[in-house]
Amino acid sequence: MSSEIKESSTNAQNLKVLASSCEVNEILTNISPRWKMQILYSVSKGVQQFSRLKEAFPSLSDQVLGKRLGELTEENMVSKMVLTNKAPTQVIYEVTEKGKELLAIILDLHIWGQKYREIENKNICSLVNPELQLNEETAS
Numbered sequence: 001m002s003s004e005i006k007e008s009s010t011n012a013q014n015l016k017v018l019a020s021s022c023e024v025n026e027i028l029t030n031i032s033p034r035w036k037m038q039i040l041y042s043v044s045k046g047v048q049q050f051s052r053l054k055e056a057f058p059s060l061s062d063q064v065l066g067k068r069l070g071e072l073t074e075e076n077m078v079s080k081m082v083l084t085n086k087a088p089t090q091v092i093y094e095v096t097e098k099g100k101e102l103l104a105i106i107l108d109l110h111i112w113g114q115k116y117r118e119i120e121n122k123n124i125c126s127l128v129n130p131e132l133q134l135n136e137e138t139a140s
Contacts, residue, residue: 040102072099
């Protein structure tokens with residue numbers, strides 16, 4: 001799970017208000033810690049060992065990588081398989097069905113974001129250069 005918040009803090013009180021009005025906030029809080037979705041995505045693409053994940057994200061500390069992998073395992077987004085028949089013992093992570101479903105949703109969010117980013121960029125460009133919008137309209 002994500003980092004603990006002091007029960008008496010303003011953030012904790014705000015989260016309670018948000019949770020009572022919208023259950024999506026709890027889900028967003030669980031998936032939003034830094035590196036979490038990047039790690040899940042990388043494991044889904046075949047980067048399944050701690051050392052290989054470390055190579056993929058060199059600025060990520062061992063402590064945070066271990067914590068995020070633990071959270072993903074605890075939340076059943078990835079499974080952890082210990083291979084004792086190898087020397088040294090190896091740990092392999094694999095994305096579970098639940099993790100695959102979440103990645104599909106994240107991909108949908110990515111596509112949605114790209115769509116509206118393109119629209120907003122066109123609007124900004126047309127403000128800076130009104131002729132650009134005319135050229136795009138005549139080209140279609």
